[in-house]
Structures are given as structure tokens and as C-alpha cells.
Amino acid sequence: MKCHSLIVMAMLGGLMAHAQTNTPGALAAPRGPTRISSDSGEFDLAGHEAVYRGHVHVDDPQMKLVCEHLVADVPQAGGHVNHIVAQTNVVIDFMDKGHTNHATGDKAVYVYAEQDGVTNETVTLTGNPQMENDQGTLTGDVIVFDRLNNHLTASNQRMIFRQNLIGAVADTNSPVTVVKTNSPPGTVDNTNKNISNNIVDPAY
Amino acid sequence: MNAKANTARITLIAGIALLFAAVSSGREQQNGVRHASDFISTEYYEPPHQQKIKSVLSGAEALPQPGGLLIVKQLKLETFGLDGKLEVTILAPECIYDTFKGLANSPGHLQVRTGDGKFRIEGDGFLWRQSNSFLTISNNVRTVIEYGAKTNLKP
Numbered sequence: 384m385k386c387h388s389l390i391v392m393a394m395l396g397g398l399m400a401h402a403q404t405n406t407p408g409a410l411a412a413p414r415g416p417t418r419i420s421s422d423s424g425e426f427d428l429a430g431h432e433a434v435y436r437g438h439v440h441v442d443d444p445q446m447k448l449v450c451e452h453l454v455a456d457v458p459q460a461g462g463h464v465n466h467i468v469a470q471t472n473v474v475i476d477f478m479d480k481g482h483t484n485h486a487t488g489d490k491a492v493y494v495y496a497e498q499d500g501v502t503n504e505t506v507t508l509t510g511n512p513q514m515e516n517d518q519g520t521l522t523g524d525v526i527v528f529d530r531l532n533n534h535l536t537a538s539n540q541r542m543i544f545r546q547n548l549i550g551a552v553a554d555t556n557s558p559v560t561v562v563k564t565n566s567p568p569g570t571v572d573n574t575n576k577n578i579s580n581n582i583v584d585p586a587y
Numbered sequence: 588m589n590a591k592a593n594t595a596r597i598t599l600i601a602g603i604a605l606l607f608a609a610v611s612s613g614r615e616q617q618n619g620v621r622h623a624s625d626f627i628s629t630e631y632y633e634p635p636h637q638q639k640i641k642s643v644l645s646g647a648e649a650l651p652q653p654g655g656l657l658i659v660k661q662l663k664l665e666t667f668g669l670d671g672k673l674e675v676t677i678l679a680p681e682c683i684y685d686t687f688k689g690l691a692n693s694p695g696h697l698q699v700r701t702g703d704g705k706f707r708i709e710g711d712g713f714l715w716r717q718s719n720s721f722l723t724i725s726n727n728v729r730t731v732i733e734y735g736a737k738t739n740l741k742p
Contacts (some may be wrong), residue, residue, distance in 0.1 A: 414734055416731050418729070456702075
């Protein structure tokens with residue numbers, strides 16, 4: 384049980400690192416620019432909306448995203464991009480604690496909102512979403528990544544751990560351990576509990 | 588197209604027409620239509636904000652063509668909000684502007700940036716619909732979004 388808890392924490396712990404706060408009055412660290420490239424684009428400068436089509440690449444200090452179709456709001460002067468929808472063959476890569484995290488899905492929705500001094504920033508993956516790093520793979524119906532708190536939530540999650548990284552069993556023929564968790568939708572916190580209740584023998 | 592857009596378009600066209608009649612550096616061409624250099628055309632909001640600048644169109648050179656078309660070189664279009672803040676700047680080395688339809692297009696390069704400079708777009712080959720501020724870029728679209736503090740410029 385402890386071993387699996389550690390695995391989950393190791394896999395998701397990277398996402399928990401460098402935690403920021405969304406409490407009122409929090410100071411946001413300065414960040415580099417976000418760059419978007421595509422084959423073509425349409426920009427409604429009155430309606431403040433940008434549509435990118437074909438080989439869309441987003442290069443952000445926190446992540447890289449590739450898709451075929453992306454819609455983003457155009458910020459007004461002094462504003463922030465509040466809403467981005469990426470669709471079709473969405474691939475997101477981000478580094479954390481030296482681990483490359485690789486996420487895929489049919490659709491990703493980025494939402495940035497400030498209300499009453501509280502900032503929220505999330506990325507929601509749907510359409511066969513999957514998140515993978517060198518320690519394992521997480522899939523589910525919906526994967527939500529809270530960027531400010533580095534908090535991951537997945538509904539109907541399924542986790543596959545790479546066994547050779549935990550050193551649990553030497554010379555095993557089984558490359559991975561699969562853990563199917565039950566509802567309710569998991570968070571980092573209750574995923575540990577779910578895993579604890581779904582122990583899989585590493586030697587299996 | 589609604590009446591407001593029509594009025595705005597007519598205002599701009601009238602401005603350009605006056606511009607071509609008034610530019611001192613212009614020279615007569617064979618067809619009798621003037622060629623303008625280093626021109627500026629200012630468009631104002633409709634009443635009751637007629638004192639406020641809506642857009643400023645400038646260029647290094649304008650070559651009138653049949654059918655109300657203009658070949659504009661070193662195009663610079665700046666739009667302003669009612670508060671006077673610079674909203675968008677559009678730059679193009681060369682484009683064809685349709686004064687009747689309010690369309691600008693070019694196979695060449697284009698740069699667009701918001702007033703605070705934090706949102707910048709560029710690409711190759713574009714169509715600009717002035718009536719609804721809608722821009723289509725055909726190739727090599729690149730956008731940069733910055734989050735640092737910059738100030739707005741007023742006209």
C-alpha cells in the first residue's frame with residue numbers, strides 16, 4: 384500500500400511541485416511570452432477572438448501544445464488570455480522536476496479567470512485524455528490540471544505504473560502494473576486512497 | 588452592412604478622397620488621379636463622439652487604381668477606443684485597398700499588435716475587412732503573447 388502511495392505521489396508529485404497560490408493578494412511570478420504558430424488564422428479584432436488552423440503549435444514557458452485547430456480570445460489592452468480551446472490531435476508536453484509529462488486528448492480547454500482577487504487557471508483534457516511520464520500513465524474520462532496549484536483531478540481514472548522504476552520486483556516479465564480505480568472522480572488526495580483500496584501485487 | 592458601418596466607411600473613403608486631393612506632394616498621373624506620398628487619413632467616431640479619433644491610416648505611398656482600388660505602400664493603420672487608447676496597429680509593406688468595399692489584401696507580410704504591444708500577430712498573405720475588423724492570414728501565422736507591463740499610447 385505504501386509503495387503504491389509513493390508511486391502515485393512520485394508520478395503526480397511532479398505536478399504538485401512549485402505550488403503557487405490562488406489566494407487573494409498572491410503575487411504572480413513574471414513569465415516569458417507565449418508563442419503560437421499555425422498554417423493560417425482568422426482574427427476577429429472586434430470580437431476579440433483568434434482562430435488558428437493547421438499545424439498549430441503553442442510554445443509556452445510552462446508547456447508546449449500541438450493541435451490542428453485552436454480558438455483563443457484576444458486579450459484587450461492590459462488583459463490576459465482567458466479562454467483557449469484546442470481540438471484535434473491535442474498533444475501537450477510540460478517539464479516538471481526533471482520529468483517530461485506528455486498529455487494527449489481530442490480536446491483541451493484552458494480557462495483563466497480572476498474573480499474577487501482570486502485567480503484560477505485550469506486545463507481540461509477530454510476525448511480519450513491521457514497523461515504520461517517516465518513513471519506511469521494516467522487516463523480517465525476527464526483530466527483537469529489546476530495550473531496555479533499544480534493539482535490534478537481525473538474522473539474515472541486508470542493508472543498504469545512502470546514497475547521497473549519502483550524497484551519492487553527485479554527481473555519481472557511484466558513491464559507495468561495496472562490499477563483500475565473506482566468512482567468517485569479522483570484527486571491527488573483521494574487517488575492515494577483509491578490506490579490503497581486497489582492494491583495490485585507488484586509481482587503479478 | 589448596417590448604417591453605422593456604411594457611415595464609417597463613407598467617412599474613411601471621404602477622408603481618403605480629400606487626402607488625395609490635398610496632399611501637396613502628390614503628382615498628376617496620366618489618368619488624372621493623384622498619386623500621394625506620406626499621407627495620413629484620420630477617421631472620427633460618429634456623433635456624439637465625433638471629436639474622438641477612431642482610426643488613423645497612413646502610408647508612404649498610395650497609387651490609385653481603377654475600380655476604387657489603391658495600392659498602398661508602408662501601410663500603417665491604428666485604431667483607437669473611445670477612451671483614446673490605442674487598440675490595434677496594423678503594418679503592411681504593401682497592400683491593395685478597396686475603398687468601396689473597405690477591404691485590404693496582399694500576398695505580402697503583415698504585422699498586427701494590440702495597443703499595449705502584448706499581443707502581436709504576423710503572417711504572409713492577408714485579407715482585412717474593415718467593416719467588422721476581421722483579419723484572415725493565409726500563411727505562416729505567428730502570434731506572441733506577452734505578460735509584462737507595458738503602457739498604452741494615446742493619439
